[in-house]
Amino acid sequence: MQNQDTLQRLKTIDGHLRGIIRMVEDDAYCIDVIKQVQAVQAALNKVSEAILKDHLSSCVTTAIRGEDPNERARVLEEITDVFATSQKN
Amino acid sequence: MQNQDTLQRLKTIDGHLRGIIRMVEDDAYCIDVIKQVQAVQAALNKVSEAILKDHLSSCVTTAIRGEDPNERARVLEEITDVFATSQKN
C-alpha cells in the first residue's frame, strides 16, 4: 500500500500529536489535552476508512474474483477483524 | 438475512434492555444503569460482527464475482459505510 493521500494525512496527524506533546510539556489544561487526543483519534479513523476503501476495491476484489478459496476466506476474515476492532476503539 | 443465531442474540439483548428499563423504574444507581447500557452495546457489537461476517461470505462474494461493476461498487461502498459508522459508535 503506497498512497500519497494516506501518507500526507499521517504526517499531518503526527504534527498534531507532537503539538499535544508540547501542550503537556507546557502544562496545558487536562481537558484541552484530552480534546486534542480525541481529535487525533477522529483523524486516524478517517485514515483507516480511506485505507479500507482502497483495500476493498483492490486486494479484496482481486482475491474474491480469484480461484483460491483459502485466499478469499483470508481477505474476508481480515475485514471482519478490523471491523471488530474498530468497534472497540 | 434470516439467521437463527442473530435472532436469538437480538432477543436476549432485548430481554437485557427491558431489564434496564425496570432498573430505571426501580430507581437503580446511575452508574449501574450506565454499565448495563454499555453491556448491551457490547452485545450489539457482536451481533453486527456476526451479520457482517455472513454478509461478506454471501452477498458480497456473489456481487464481486459477478459481472456488474455498479453492483460491485455498491456492496463495497456499503462495507466502508458501516465501518465508518462503527468507528463513531
Add this chain to the structure above:
Amino acid sequence: MQNQDTLQRLKTIDGHLRGIIRMVEDDAYCIDVIKQVQAVQAALNKVSEAILKDHLSSCVTTAIRGEDPNERARVLEEITDVFATSQKN
C-alpha cells in the same frame, strides 16, 4: 435514579430493537440490519450521556463535597471506569 426522560428514551430504543428483530425475521438485507443496530447504539450513547450528566451534578457533587475520602475516591473511580468502557464500545 428515576428519570422520566431516560425511561422514555429507553422504551423508544426498545421499540426500535423489536423492529430490528422483525426485520431479521422478515429476512431483511444484512446491511440495513447493521445500520439499524448502529442507530440503536447511537441512541444508547445519548442515554448514557444524559444519565452521566445527572449523576455528576447529583451523587458525584454530593460525594465530593462530603467529608468521606473513600466515598469521594469511589465516585471518581466509577467515572473513570465508565469513561474507559465508553472508549471501547
Add this chain to the structure above:
Amino acid sequence: MQNQDTLQRLKTIDGHLRGIIRMVEDDAYCIDVIKQVQAVQAALNKVSEAILKDHLSSCVTTAIRGEDPNERARVLEEITDVFATSQKN
C-alpha cells in the same frame, strides 16, 4: 497538566505513528497498516483515561469543593463533553 507518565506515553505513541508512516512509505499491506493505526488509537485511549483520572482527583475535586457554582457547573460539563466524544471515537 504536567505529567511525566503522560509525556512518556505520548512520545512512545509518536514513535509508533512514525513507524506507521514508514510502513506506508515502504508499501506495507493495507490491513497491517490499519491494525497499527488501531493499536495507536487504543494507546491514545489509555492516555485519555490516565489524564481524566488525574483531572478528576485534582481540578474537578477542587472546583466541586469550592464555592463558585459556575465553576462547578463548568468542570462537570467538560466531563460530560469528553465522555460524549469518547463514545463517538
